[in-house]
Amino acid sequence: MTGAAPTALxxxxxxxxxxxxxxxNPVVAxxxxxxxxxxxxxxxxxxxxxxxxxxxxxxxxxxPPGGDWLxxxxxxxxxxxxxxxxxxxxxxxxxxxxxxxxxxxGGSIGILAAxxxxxxxxxxxxxxxxxxFPSILFGLSLAAVLGPGLNSLILxxxxxxxxxxxxxxxxxxxxxxxxxxxxxxxxxxxxxxILMTRYLLANxxxxxxxxxxxxxxxxxxxxxxxxxLGLGLQPPTAELGSIAAEGRSFLFFAPHxxxxxxxxxxxxxxxxxxxxxxxRDAADKRFG
Amino acid sequence: MSAAATGKILRSxxxxxxxxPQTERAQALLQVRGLSVRFQTDAGAMQxxxxxxxDLHPGETLAIVGESGSGKSVLSLALMGLLPSIATVTAxxxxxAGRDLRSLAPRDWQRLRGREMSMIFQxxxxxxxxxxxxxxxxxxxxxxxxKVSRKAAWARAVDMLRQTGIPAPERRAAAYPHELxxxxxxxxMIAMSLVLRPSLLxxxxxxxxxxxTVQAQILDLLRGLARESGTAIxxxxxxxxxxxxxxxxxxxxxxxxxxxxxxxxxxxxxxEHPYTVGLxxxxxxxxxxxxxxxxIEGSIPDLRALPPGCHFHPRCPFAAARCRVERPPVxxxxxxxxxxxxxxxxxxxxxxxx
Numbered sequence: 079m080t081g082a083a084p085t086a087l088x089x090x091x092x093x094x095x096x097x098x099x100x101x102x103n104p105v106v107a108x109x110x111x112x113x114x115x116x117x118x119x120x121x122x123x124x125x126x127x128x129x130x131x132x133x134x135x136x137x138x139x140x141x142p143p144g145g146d147w148l149x150x151x152x153x154x155x156x157x158x159x160x161x162x163x164x165x166x167x168x169x170x171x172x173x174x175x176x177x178x179x180x181x182x183x184g185g186s187i188g189i190l191a192a193x194x195x196x197x198x199x200x201x202x203x204x205x206x207x208x209x210x211f212p213s214i215l216f217g218l219s220l221a222a223v224l225g226p227g228l229n230s231l232i233l234x235x236x237x238x239x240x241x242x243x244x245x246x247x248x249x250x251x252x253x254x255x256x257x258x259x260x261x262x263x264x265x266x267x268x269x270x271x272i273l274m275t276r277y278l279l280a281n282x283x284x285x286x287x288x289x290x291x292x293x294x295x296x297x298x299x300x301x302x303x304x305x306x307l308g309l310g311l312q313p314p315t316a317e318l319g320s321i322a323a324e325g326r327s328f329l330f331f332a333p334h335x336x337x338x339x340x341x342x343x344x345x346x347x348x349x350x351x352x353x354x355x356x357x358r359d360a361a362d363k364r365f366g
Numbered sequence: 367m368s369a370a371a372t373g374k375i376l377r378s379x380x381x382x383x384x385x386x387p388q389t390e391r392a393q394a395l396l397q398v399r400g401l402s403v404r405f406q407t408d409a410g411a412m413q414x415x416x417x418x419x420x421d422l423h424p425g426e427t428l429a430i431v432g433e434s435g436s437g438k439s440v441l442s443l444a445l446m447g448l449l450p451s452i453a454t455v456t457a458x459x460x461x462x463a464g465r466d467l468r469s470l471a472p473r474d475w476q477r478l479r480g481r482e483m484s485m486i487f488q489x490x491x492x493x494x495x496x497x498x499x500x501x502x503x504x505x506x507x508x509x510x511x512x513k514v515s516r517k518a519a520w521a522r523a524v525d526m527l528r529q530t531g532i533p534a535p536e537r538r539a540a541a542y543p544h545e546l547x548x549x550x551x552x553x554x555m556i557a558m559s560l561v562l563r564p565s566l567l568x569x570x571x572x573x574x575x576x577x578x579t580v581q582a583q584i585l586d587l588l589r590g591l592a593r594e595s596g597t598a599i600x601x602x603x604x605x606x607x608x609x610x611x612x613x614x615x616x617x618x619x620x621x622x623x624x625x626x627x628x629x630x631x632x633x634x635x636x637x638e639h640p641y642t643v644g645l646x647x648x649x650x651x652x653x654x655x656x657x658x659x660x661x662i663e664g665s666i667p668d669l670r671a672l673p674p675g676c677h678f679h680p681r682c683p684f685a686a687a688r689c690r691v692e693r694p695p696v697x698x699x700x701x702x703x704x705x706x707x708x709x710x711x712x713x714x715x716x717x718x719x720x
Contacts, residue, residue, distance in 0.1 A: 195450070196451070258487050258493045259492060259493050259495045259496070261443075261448055261493070262487060262493040262494060262495065264446075264479065265448070265479050265484055266484065266506070266559065267475075267476045267477065267478070267479035267480030267507070267511060268476070268480075268506070268510060269476050272506070272510075276498065277495055280497045280498070281496065281497055
């Protein structure tokens with residue numbers, strides 16, 4: 079009798095310890111705190127903002143920050159803070175859905191390529207083709223081809239982040255394929271479907287998820303860029319990139335519009351990248 | 367000198383019905399003739415297994431013996447249909463329980479594995495899925511082949527774990543592999559592979575990664591459970607102690623080629639092939655402290671560049687001119703005792719020459 083209680087406790091404890099160590103880093107804590115705050119604000123904005131995000135009052139346009147409007151008003155006389163928070167909603171949603179699509183596609187391709195060796199060559203060469211386009215150019219042409227609209231935008235963002243995720247997934251899955259438990263699953267007669275999900279995917283989910291966090295920053299940036307270039311959702315929908323673009327013509331006498339929107343995009347993307355890096359470092363320590 | 371070493375035996379092999387000549391036996395469970403496995407590598411083709419014949423009867427234990435690199439594990443993977451696509455498997459005959467393994471569709475393989483043939487691996491730490499509890503893995507195996515409720519399958523999994531001697535099986539079933547000790551993991555692995563009472567269990571070095579004190583327990587367990595369910599065991603090992611403990615019949619492989627096959631008793635009492643003699647001589651024995659070990663000189667050859675003639679001749683103390691050019695065929699020295707050596711029967715030949 080070895081005495082150790084056979085519970086999952088040690089693992090859970092290790093997990094919360096990893097989390098605590100991550101948050102002990104002030105930069106990570108700041109990034110996580112900012113993302114949490116901005117996400118909550120974006121979700122809850124209809125509850126606390128007294129302003130309508132769509133009603134235009136031309137008389138009140140381009141008011142500087144301060145007074146009744148914390149961040150001033152935009153080119154149509156709408157409260158900029160309210161617009162920005164609604165815009166954050168859209169941009170985060172686009173990024174999240176885009177990454178979800180990209181992770182589903184890329185993850186499947188990577189897993190399939192690692193599991194069926196004869197698919198490896200064709201699938202990965204296809205991914206190489208995708209990778210050879212700069213993602214902004216790729217997203218731009220896709221958005222143009224697919225036309226405007228939420229779904230085509232999500233698909234464009236998804237396809238842009240997909241190749242990176244596919245490569246990471248394939249690499250992680252290939253190393254799991256070499257593990258004996260893959261054969262261990264086969265000898266009890268498991269079909270490929272279960273081997274690919276409960277064995278392969280379950281064991282390489284961690285590195286894939288870490289990469290997905292990093293890809294999230296890219297996706298948000300891409301969503302904002304497409305909005306800025308006018309290929310995003312059409313006005314009057316608030317979107318961070320398009321708000322930044324709207325303010326561009328008035329940059330000299332009302333710089334707050336573009337500046338606030340750009341600063342917000344910058345902070346969100348930076349936070350995601352910092353967080354992703356921290357996750358990767360933590361994962362390297364645990365899995366490496 | 368080497369020949370003299372053959373007389374000393376560590377433990378007498380287990381006495382069983384396995385001494386009958388195979389031709390008089392009932393229908394074999396597994397019958398393999400001329401099994402060859404060739405790997406296509408960047409550095410050229412590699413013949414990992416060449417011309418292996420196997421006969422395994424229900425309830426019998428056959429040991430495959432050889433050094434590392436002698437193709438033992440490749441052979442077991444070939445029998446389970448688990449070799450990667452770069453391997454080409456050919457055989458004149460590959461029958462298992464009335465089925466031809468050579469022409470089995472993937473679906474049929476899946477139905478066969480787990481229920482009729484199963485396998486345990488050398489390293490229980492890596493052979494269990496780390497992200498699922500051992501109970502869940504056993505349940506998976508049961509529910510894959512039998513239509514039973516999750517609850518009933520769980521009860522059976524716990525029961526099977528209990529049979530393998532794991533203490534507090536109800537709690538251990540919920541444990542993840544990393545929470546168990548090596549011996550317990552191997553017990554869990556055995557539980558998983560025997561829960562459906564397959565007719566064949568392939569055990570690839572089942573005790574190599576384990577503590578010596580645990581080894582004997584695991585072997586006892588395997589033997590006990592197999593006898594109970596009538597499971598035939600194909601045990602792959604380099605440890606002649608394990609062979610003495612477990613096997614009815616032994617097949618010795620050298621560089622992927624069969625060099626000797628006999629009952630365990632005959633092999634320990636009168637090994638015919640110089641390689642077998644060497645294996646026995648390089649084994650420490652109790653009681654004869656002063657006796658020096660007789661290692662086999664050199665190491666196993668590169669399978670891509672095998673020496674001509676008898677593949678063992680560069681390391682063989684008896685090697686003659688003929689051995690360097692002509693490969694000896696497998697011949698029957700005594701009923702049920704086959705060997706591939708120009709000098710067989712070894713003792714008589716040596717006596718004649720001195």
